[in-house]
Amino acid sequence: MPLYKALTIAGSDSSGGAGIQADLTTFQERGVYGMSAVTTIVAMDPYHNWFHNVFPVDVETVRKQLDTSVVGVGIDAVKTGMLGSPAIIELAAQVIEKHRLKNVVIDPVMVCKGTDETEELQPENTKSLREVLVPKATVVTPNLFEAARLSQMPPIQSVDDMKEAAAKIHELGAQYVLVKGGSKLDAVDILYDGNKYEVLESEKIETTYTHGAGCTYSAAITAELAKGRSVMEAVKTAKAFITSAIKHSFRLNEYVGAVNRSAYREHGEG
Ligand SMILES: Nc1ncnc2c1ncn2[C@@H]1O[C@H](COP(=O)(O)OP(=O)(O)O)[C@@H](O)[C@H]1O
Numbered sequence: 001m002p003l004y005k006a007l008t009i010a011g012s013d014s015s016g017g018a019g020i021q022a023d024l025t026t027f028q029e030r031g032v033y034g035m036s037a038v039t040t041i042v043a044m045d046p047y048h049n050w051f052h053n054v055f056p057v058d059v060e061t062v063r064k065q066l067d068t069s070v071v072g073v074g075i076d077a078v079k080t081g082m083l084g085s086p087a088i089i090e091l092a093a094q095v096i097e098k099h100r101l102k103n104v105v106i107d108p109v110m111v112c113k114g115t116d117e118t119e120e121l122q123p124e125n126t127k128s129l130r131e132v133l134v135p136k137a138t139v140v141t142p143n144l145f146e147a148a149r150l151s152q153m154p155p156i157q158s159v160d161d162m163k164e165a166a167a168k169i170h171e172l173g174a175q176y177v178l179v180k181g182g183s184k185l186d187a188v189d190i191l192y193d194g195n196k197y198e199v200l201e202s203e204k205i206e207t208t209y210t211h212g213a214g215c216t217y218s219a220a221i222t223a224e225l226a227k228g229r230s231v232m233e234a235v236k237t238a239k240a241f242i243t244s245a246i247k248h249s250f251r252l253n254e255y256v257g258a259v260n261r262s263a264y265r266e267h268g269e270g
């Protein structure tokens, strides 16, 4: 069997549900070898309402990690998650450009579930994401909040708004835009390639245990692209994978529940 390799450039989620922990376990579930460059460390405060503290890693340390996988090993696909600072966003864009990386999935993480989702964690990153990194994406995967920020639209409230946002984000230079409706818009996602809107639907699951959903979804897309699948095939497989992971999600504590990345292997789509 050929060995397919994927890289995640993302934050570490100390609670294990999202971030690089989600990405590497998803790569494993999808049969792809995973490597990582840690950009930030997120710690949740168990004494103060699960408050998220974000500790950035310095740019040179990120650069050395990227050299390890990109130059030292070689990769078939890459995804970015929480990047921590404009300097790290720019570094990721430079590495993609310099090494002509293919199969680039940009998950433009701006908020964490379990926090107030109207509160953007690092607003200074949005400008760099729009201008520097999104244009390099094979696929960019914003949720509703992130799609509004990237498209500079007011809050997104309908599937038509999602389509409008997808078109505006496509104009930034991304090849495909995947806007995720999530629990607010009936788990409908819109995939736009500049010509056609594909509507991806799944059953909406009544749960708040969705920590790690976005990371897991974009990591599954990345793994499928690493194996040579088309964007459409990759997104369809990843949608089935994340729907099963949400269906079988579990409680971590009084604040949060995480998606279950072994669910698709254990239960299929059921
Ligand atoms: N309650 C739910 N039931 C089914 N699918 C969901 C639910 N919530 C989110 N999803 C789906 O999970 C994937 C990740 O989306 P979302 O949770 O919006 O990402 P993020 O973690 O970036 O906010 C998308 O396909 C979305 O439509």
Ligand SMILES: Cc1ncc(COP(=O)(O)O)c(C=O)c1O
Binding pocket: 010, 011, 012, 013, 014, 018, 019, 020, 042, 081, 082, 109, 111, 112, 113, 210, 211, 212, 213, 214, 215, 216
């Ligand atoms: C390091 C890191 N990346 C990404 C996220 C976003 O996670 P989700 O997949 O739930 O949107 C979080 C949320 O806590 C995080 O801690």
